[in-house]
């Protein structure tokens with residue numbers, strides 16, 4: 001079977017490059033590049049995306065072998081109607097990698113038509129690396145690479161204020177645009193790039209805070225060859241997502257007139273404050289995902305849908321959302337209930353297989369950003385600890401033992417975290433005292449939690465009790481007990 005390429009793509013079109021995108025990951029391809037493709041087709045947006053691989057992986061060249069094309073499978077239920085779409089996305093012009101093509105990367109800055117920068121480099125990507133230098137080819141960090149690129153543009157166009165960009169990071173961290181801008185400005189200081197450049201960054205460019213929402217399980221592992229047979233070509237960039245989508249963009253409204261996504265019926269909102277949208281989404285949807293992973297996986301379940309449909313785990317997840325997360329949020333209760341019901345429907349999407357293991361990536365930092373705030377706020381408001389969220393923390397500690405009934409768990413997290421757990425569980429001697437000391441060490445990881453969780457009254461004792469119950473009785477019995 002032939003590989004997907006422009007000669008077999010019936011309405012293939014070449015667009016002028018106006019967008020640079022850091023990241024070639026599943027989410028960006030199933031969301032941003034889909035939105036751009038739609039605007040090109042329906043609104044004559046006439047913009048191509050040049051993709052920059054932020055890390056040294058060569059995967060991006062494989063996408064070039066497909067002329068930037070790939071198939072997006074969107075499945076779900078919308079207003080009671082089943083929707084299933086398969087579309088070739090034609091918005092990416094080419095991909096490059098800064099580790100191999102640094103000159104080509106800088107050259108993009110010389111293109112006067114460039115107007116947008118989009119990124120998704122995971123939560124780990126928006127970070128300052130003090131070792132980065134302007135002369136590096138490339139700088140290690142994404143913000144370092146971006147600063148060098150912006151500086152090249154500034155110099156190329158002699159500080160022309162009309163050559164600035166709209167910058168739209170999609171990383172799931174609070175105030176992503178603001179954070180990215182602050183790091184860029186830190187490099188401006190560190191590298192002594194001067195007041196003129198600083199002024200250009202501040203006045204000619206706009207860094208938006210954005211919030212994205214679409215469940216993207218990614219490559220359809222189990223069914224790919226069947227899908228390729230049906231499509232009639234091979235596609236190593238097949239990507240699967242749900243129909244639901246939401247992009248909230250916070251900042252000056254100017255972008256609305258140049259990025260007409262809302263004009264073609266897409267769920268893209270321009271707002272002055274995305275805080276309520278973010279809090280609702282991260283705490284309910286991502287919080288439910290992250291808290292269900294260790295419990296449900298150790299229970300013996302592999303996917304989100306099976307989890308919410310299982311009698312016990314389904315009850316656990318619902319209780320986490322309605323009894324322990326919603327009471328910690330400030331939006332009107334009815335709105336939160338509606339959102340939560342929709343999220344549960346999205347989890348039950350019969351057309352997509354969302355593996356718990358794919359959500360488990362970096363679970364420790366996800367627990368800190370997506371669940372810990374609910375635990376702390378619950379304690380603050382109710383003067384007691386939320387039972388199920390605490391149980392989920394105990395389950396996570398057991399999950400990082402890396403074993404599900406004799407089958408090893410493919411853990412993926414920061415090397416230091418994996419090392420800590422390896423030491424703790426390798427030295428486990430089977431005693432209650434030892435479990436107590438494991439909990440004490442994990443809760444005391446201040447670098448991760450930003451506070452010593454042992455100082456929260458009752459938390460250490462409860463987590464130890466839950467962990468002991470899981471170890472002694474097994475997950476099935478332990479979770480049933482917690483629900484009684």
Ligand SMILES: NC(=O)c1ccc[n+]([C@@H]2O[C@H](COP(=O)([O-])OP(=O)(O)OC[C@H]3O[C@@H](n4cnc5c(N)ncnc54)[C@H](O)[C@@H]3O)[C@@H](O)[C@H]2O)c1
Nearest residue numbers: 023024025026027054055121122123124125172214215216
């Ligand atoms: N998949 C989803 O359902 C979904 C939905 C909404 C938001 N997101 C967000 O998108 C992010 C990526 O998800 P995905 O499904 O596309 O994953 P993915 O593994 O397909 O892509 C990850 C991308 O991030 C880059 N990356 C990883 N670590 C990096 C680092 N330290 N510095 C720079 N770049 C780095 C990779 O090179 C790759 O381009 C998630 O972390 C999440 O915050 C995902």
Ligand SMILES: O=P(O)(O)OC[C@@H](O)[C@@H](O)[C@H](O)[C@H](O)CO
Nearest residue numbers: 212213214215216286289359361
């Ligand atoms: O993509 P991650 O790894 O940051 O988190 C896993 C899921 O919770 C997440 O991808 C959700 O599906 C997504 O945030 C929905 O918009």
